[in-house]
Structure formats: C-alpha cells, structure tokens
Amino acid sequence: MGINKEVAIMKKRTLMMGVFSVLLSLIFLGGCGTNQNNPPNEPPNNSEQPAQEDMLANCLAYQENTKYVYEGQGNEYASFTTYVDYFKGDKVQLRTNNGGTETVRVLGLNAGQMIQLLAQGETYYREDLTQSSKLNSNGEVLLKEPLTKGTSWTLADNRKRTITNVDMDLSTPAGAYKVIEVTTEGKDNTIMDYYAPGVGLVKTVYKGSDGYEVTSTLSKLEKNTPLVQQVKIYYPNIDDGKIHTTNIPLSFKTNDITKQIFEDEFKKQAANHGKLIGENVKIKSLYLNQDGRVYVDFTKNFVTEMNAGAGYEGMILQSIVNTLGNYYGASEIYLTMEGEPYASGHIEMKKGEFFKVNMDNVVEG
Known part of the structure; x- marks a missing residue:
C-alpha cells in the first residue's frame, strides 16, 4: 500500500x-x-x-x-x-x-x-x-x-x-x-x-x-469469490534504466499460500519489462517478522537464472524489495538464498544486512 x-x-x-x-x-x-x-x-x-x-x-x-x-x-x-x-x-x-x-x-x-x-x-x-x-x-x-x-x-x-x-x-x-x-x-x-x-x-x-x-x-x-487485492508490482526496464510500476489484481482463495501467489506473479513477463525471477526459482519462505522487516528466502538458482549484469541485477533486486516492502508496509527486506545472505559476485550481502526500499529510480505507471 x-x-x-x-x-x-x-x-x-x-x-x-x-x-x-x-x-x-x-x-x-x-x-x-x-x-x-x-x-x-x-x-x-x-x-x-x-x-x-x-x-x-x-x-x-x-x-x-x-x-x-x-x-x-x-x-x-x-x-x-x-x-x-x-x-x-x-x-x-x-x-x-x-x-x-x-x-x-x-x-x-x-x-x-x-x-x-x-x-x-x-x-x-x-x-x-x-x-x-x-x-x-x-x-x-x-x-x-x-x-x-x-x-x-x-x-x-x-x-x-x-x-x-x-x-x-x-x-x-x-x-x-x-x-x-x-x-x-x-x-x-x-x-x-x-x-x-x-x-x-x-x-x-x-x-x-x-x-x-x-x-x-x-x-x-x-x-466462489476469492479475496482480490490490488498489488503494486515493480519491474526493471533495461531500455531506460528505470523501475516501472504496474497495479496487478492478485486473487487469494481460502488457504492459498501468499509466497506461492507472489512467486507465480514474479515469473510473469510484464509488457516492455523483464521478469523478476526465473522459471525454476522458488520462494522458500516469505513473512513479515515481528521486527517490522520482511524476510524472503529464494532457492540458490535465483542468481544463475537471473543471468544479468551488475546494473540490471541491482534493478531486479530493487524491484523485488520495493514490491514486498510496499505490500507489507515495510522499509527493509532481508533477502536470502536458502538461508544464506544474498551473494552473486556483483553484490555481496553480509549476515543481518537488509535491502532497503528505495523509490528514487521509480517511474509510476
């Protein structure tokens, strides 16, 4: 929100x-x-x-x-x-x-x-x-x-x-x-x-x-009426180097798992924008912790299926962080891969180090 x-x-x-x-x-x-x-x-x-x-x-x-x-x-x-x-x-x-x-x-x-x-x-x-x-x-x-x-x-x-x-x-x-x-x-x-x-x-x-x-x-x-939430998804655009937003209606049936709904959405190719995660990547866990931060854990193939240069990788990560931060009302995201801090060669996070929501490079709509 x-x-x-x-x-x-x-x-x-x-x-x-x-x-x-x-x-x-x-x-x-x-x-x-x-x-x-x-x-x-x-x-x-x-x-x-x-x-x-x-x-x-x-x-x-x-x-x-x-x-x-x-x-x-x-x-x-x-x-x-x-x-x-x-x-x-x-x-x-x-x-x-x-x-x-x-x-x-x-x-x-x-x-x-x-x-x-x-x-x-x-x-x-x-x-x-x-x-x-x-x-x-x-x-x-x-x-x-x-x-x-x-x-x-x-x-x-x-x-x-x-x-x-x-x-x-x-x-x-x-x-x-x-x-x-x-x-x-x-x-x-x-x-x-x-x-x-x-x-x-x-x-x-x-x-x-x-x-x-x-x-x-x-x-x-x-x-037979699911809960529908209008969720703002952030996508990287390699052409202009900006992060763009799209409001997507996400449907939740009783007992649907939220991380699965986001995983499915992150794999979709938005018009003129790139996907956020690869087809074989899984979100292992996703939740708002009592410290007010969002914790999200991906499978290790998150980086290999991304196959991006340093600049575009940073845009993808920021898009995910902004999306989850906006949805949960949080300003910091702890992003890991199978429990370990995010590491790709371009970006190395330390244990306990959080990504921060940042709207400086965002184009609305």
Missing part, C-alpha cells in the same frame, strides 16, 4: 466512532446448532442434536471462498465484508473490511470454549497467522458450552455475555435462518448477535442507553 493511501486510511480510522469498535469485537462468532427444548445449562439430548463439541465446532463453520457482505444502518462503518483467509483444524482466520480499515482475527476452540486468539488491525497484507506466536489462549471467550439458552459468562472488562435464545427464526436479505442469539450487556449498551449454523454471523444489533442503535445485517453470500 502506498504512503499516501496509508495516511488517508489512518485519517479515516481516527474518525471511527467508538460504537463500531465494540461491534467489531463481536462480528466473528460462528453459528451453532442448538435445541430449544433443553432447559438452561442442562446437557443436550444426543439423540436430538450433535454432541456439544460438534456443535461448538459448527460455530467455526464459515464458508470458504465466500464473500460475506453486510449492510449497515446507524453508522457508516456498520457495513463491511468478511473473508476466510485460512481454515486450519480448529482455527479460522477471518478478514473484515469496513471501508476504513482491515482487521484480521484468529478464532479457535479450547476446553469447550470459542476464544478470540488474535485481533490485529490495519492488516492489509495476507499472511497465515493461525500458528503465530502472537496467539493468546487466554483471549476473549466468545462462546462456551453448554450451548443452551441461559448459558452465561463474564468478560475481562466485566461485560456479561449470555445465550438468550436458540432456534430463533430470523429473516435477512441473504435468506431466512434458524439462529442462536447471544447478548452482551455493558454499562451503557447492549449488543445482540445472531448466528446461523454453518453460516456464521447474520445480524448484529447495538443499542446504547441513549436510544442510539446500529445494525449490521448479512445481505448476501457471494460464493
């Missing part, structure tokens, strides 16, 4: 109302099957419904490769979209975009509870965080067994969260659902969320003590 765009987004984000922050903390719960004939806190009848652990797992049954579209009322940020970035075992990584910012969350199951393991704002890059060291097993409890009306628990901020209804009929623009209602009571507001089995959130309602109300309702499910 360019600097100007990032500044604009930061300005928009500072204008967000506090109420939407509260709403956003709840929008990633999944739908659960329940049985309204069971009295509060009484174990379910296994002959009538799945075991509790199966029901809780159903709460994470978000639909892969589907764009969730929500229409909002009462706040400009109450409308948003949600995608499933990754679905790994008992964890799901969800991405929401409300027009002002993108937030990524990881939800997981543990000891009969659904827990928010990670919440990370302004995450415009796509990376698998389901195994991140940032995951917090003591995070906010979003749902807990038994999944019956009356089950209640207290959050760390002293709000009370309760399953207040089950098998409730609810109609939305996306369809009619049997839902479970979860109510969160705060000091000055009440939030009610409605979830459908195998779908997830279908509606949320925020009610302030002053009568202020905000709603977000599922309006449609766009199946």
Whole structure:
C-alpha cells in the first residue's frame, strides 16, 4: 500500500466512532446448532442434536471462498465484508473490511470454549497467522458450552455475555435462518448477535442507553469469490534504466499460500519489462517478522537464472524489495538464498544486512 493511501486510511480510522469498535469485537462468532427444548445449562439430548463439541465446532463453520457482505444502518462503518483467509483444524482466520480499515482475527476452540486468539488491525497484507506466536489462549471467550439458552459468562472488562435464545427464526436479505442469539450487556449498551449454523454471523444489533442503535445485517453470500487485492508490482526496464510500476489484481482463495501467489506473479513477463525471477526459482519462505522487516528466502538458482549484469541485477533486486516492502508496509527486506545472505559476485550481502526500499529510480505507471 502506498504512503499516501496509508495516511488517508489512518485519517479515516481516527474518525471511527467508538460504537463500531465494540461491534467489531463481536462480528466473528460462528453459528451453532442448538435445541430449544433443553432447559438452561442442562446437557443436550444426543439423540436430538450433535454432541456439544460438534456443535461448538459448527460455530467455526464459515464458508470458504465466500464473500460475506453486510449492510449497515446507524453508522457508516456498520457495513463491511468478511473473508476466510485460512481454515486450519480448529482455527479460522477471518478478514473484515469496513471501508476504513482491515482487521484480521484468529478464532479457535479450547476446553469447550470459542476464544478470540488474535485481533490485529490495519492488516492489509495476507499472511497465515493461525500458528503465530502472537496467539493468546487466554483471549476473549466468545462462546462456551453448554450451548443452551441461559448459558452465561463474564468478560475481562466485566461485560456479561449470555445465550438468550436458540432456534430463533430470523429473516435477512441473504435468506431466512434458524439462529442462536447471544447478548452482551455493558454499562451503557447492549449488543445482540445472531448466528446461523454453518453460516456464521447474520445480524448484529447495538443499542446504547441513549436510544442510539446500529445494525449490521448479512445481505448476501457471494460464493466462489476469492479475496482480490490490488498489488503494486515493480519491474526493471533495461531500455531506460528505470523501475516501472504496474497495479496487478492478485486473487487469494481460502488457504492459498501468499509466497506461492507472489512467486507465480514474479515469473510473469510484464509488457516492455523483464521478469523478476526465473522459471525454476522458488520462494522458500516469505513473512513479515515481528521486527517490522520482511524476510524472503529464494532457492540458490535465483542468481544463475537471473543471468544479468551488475546494473540490471541491482534493478531486479530493487524491484523485488520495493514490491514486498510496499505490500507489507515495510522499509527493509532481508533477502536470502536458502538461508544464506544474498551473494552473486556483483553484490555481496553480509549476515543481518537488509535491502532497503528505495523509490528514487521509480517511474509510476
């Protein structure tokens, strides 16, 4: 993302109302099957419904490769979209975009509870965080067994969260659902969320003590729809000695590996520009480290397949560095070949030495 765009987004984000922050903390719960004939806190009848652990797992049954579209009322940020970035075992990584910012969350199951393991704002890059060291097993409890009306628990901020209804009929623009209602009571507001089995959130309602109300309702499910990000790719041009940019739409399906998407794109021949890597070169790893730098590791044939003079080699490297730096919002890139610092005969990097994003020789468009 360019600097100007990032500044604009930061300005928009500072204008967000506090109420939407509260709403956003709840929008990633999944739908659960329940049985309204069971009295509060009484174990379910296994002959009538799945075991509790199966029901809780159903709460994470978000639909892969589907764009969730929500229409909002009462706040400009109450409308948003949600995608499933990754679905790994008992964890799901969800991405929401409300027009002002993108937030990524990881939800997981543990000891009969659904827990928010990670919440990370302004995450415009796509990376698998389901195994991140940032995951917090003591995070906010979003749902807990038994999944019956009356089950209640207290959050760390002293709000009370309760399953207040089950098998409730609810109609939305996306369809009619049997839902479970979860109510969160705060000091000055009440939030009610409605979830459908195998779908997830279908509606949320925020009610302030002053009568202020905000709603977000599922309006449609766009199946077989990947996440599409407009990514600026930098290419060297040997004719004018400049680095040129092209905005490319990159598509990500659920569980797609980001390094593979970039590897495929780097091998393409752009109009009037050279490729960034050879056909047989592989990106072995690619990630944004906690130090704020991007780490990328290529196979050793990166240099041999490049077959370039010193000047053009430098342009290729700078194009890769600028592309990855722009995508991840980083200024330094640690580029290695099978774990060793980059070395070609023309350019020799030392261990721990980073390439820096540099736009001095860039021609936009």
